[in-house]
Amino acid sequence: MSTALITGCDYGIGFEFARQYAADGWKVHAVCLDEASREKLSALSNDVHFHHVDVSDPAAVSALAERLRGEAVDLLINNAATFAPDGPGTLMLPDMDEFTRVMRVNAVAPIYVADAFETHVAASDRKLMVFIGTRSGSIGDNGSGGHYAYRCSKAALNMAVKSLSCDFAAQGVITAVLHPGSVATETRKGGQIPVDESVTGMRGIIEGLTKEQSGSFRRYDGGTIEW
Numbered sequence: 001m002s003t004a005l006i007t008g009c010d011y012g013i014g015f016e017f018a019r020q021y022a023a024d025g026w027k028v029h030a031v032c033l034d035e036a037s038r039e040k041l042s043a044l045s046n047d048v049h050f051h052h053v054d055v056s057d058p059a060a061v062s063a064l065a066e067r068l069r070g071e072a073v074d075l076l077i078n079n080a081a082t083f084a085p086d087g088p089g090t091l092m093l094p095d096m097d098e099f100t101r102v103m104r105v106n107a108v109a110p111i112y113v114a115d116a117f118e119t120h121v122a123a124s125d126r127k128l129m130v131f132i133g134t135r136s137g138s139i140g141d142n143g144s145g146g147h148y149a150y151r152c153s154k155a156a157l158n159m160a161v162k163s164l165s166c167d168f169a170a171q172g173v174i175t176a177v178l179h180p181g182s183v184a185t186e187t188r189k190g191g192q193i194p195v196d197e198s199v200t201g202m203r204g205i206i207e208g209l210t211k212e213q214s215g216s217f218r219r220y221d222g223g224t225i226e227w
């Protein structure tokens with residue numbers, strides 16, 4: 001049985017990843033921010049294990065890694081992320097604490113999660129670490145500005161994933177950033193792509209990832225994106 005550990009499973013893309021992998025017979029460790037999500041995750045299958053962990057809390061992440069010590073994780077999906085509402089002024093900046101919170105959850109936490117679970121992933125058959133990024137984090141694709149906190153956090157995540165592909169190469173761990181498309185979720189009602197379609201597409205990309213593609217930035221429907 002293959003095992004996935006997925007962060008940010010309360011709803012949206014993370015929940016759908018958990019649902020689809022569980023339906024395909026995977027064991028899933030579902031990391032959620034809200035204790036209230038336990039019931040719906042646990043109801044997916046007996047092989048879905050709920051973990052109430054804030055990914056931006058290093059002690060909680062280390063404790064989870066310790067609890068799962070000795071268990072191989074074929075696929076780590078760093079999906080959890082947050083957003084800051086626009087503030088006033090031309091740049092519509094949120095206050096600096098909010099900006100920093102977004103950086104911490106979206107860019108810094110995934111690096112620490114990757115570090116905490118390196119041995120679990122390296123001990124598995126598939127050795128995959130995937131990070132859900134966004135086209136909004138692409139410098140080459142940025143023609144409209146705005147959303148400083150979210151864009152900067154996801155651009156920083158891109159850099160981290162590229163570096164992880166270098167630093168984990170000797171362990172055979174493959175890393176990639178995936179853009180899910182503009183997905184209709186509970187928090188993003190204006191998205192165009194149904195969440196099951198996006199996740200099915202990303203699972204196809206994940207399934208085909210090779211060592212040569214480690215450290216790449218890819219779309220849910222195939223193809224790469226400019227960094």
Ligand SMILES: NC(=O)c1ccc[n+]([C@@H]2O[C@H](COP(=O)([O-])OP(=O)(O)OC[C@H]3O[C@@H](n4cnc5c(N)ncnc54)[C@H](OP(=O)(O)O)[C@@H]3O)[C@@H](O)[C@H]2O)c1
Binds near residue numbers: 012053105184185
């Ligand atoms: N939807 C899109 O169109 C789109 C486009 C491009 C990229 N993405 C990326 O895709 C991923 C999933 O997006 P989504 O639309 O499914 O968003 P979402 O519905 O807001 O889901 C994000 C999940 O992460 C959880 N989370 C937030 N902070 C966390 C923390 N500190 N620790 C643990 N979990 C935490 C959230 O829990 P709470 O809700 O309880 O805070 C939620 O379950 C994100 O990385 C996002 O940036 C989405």
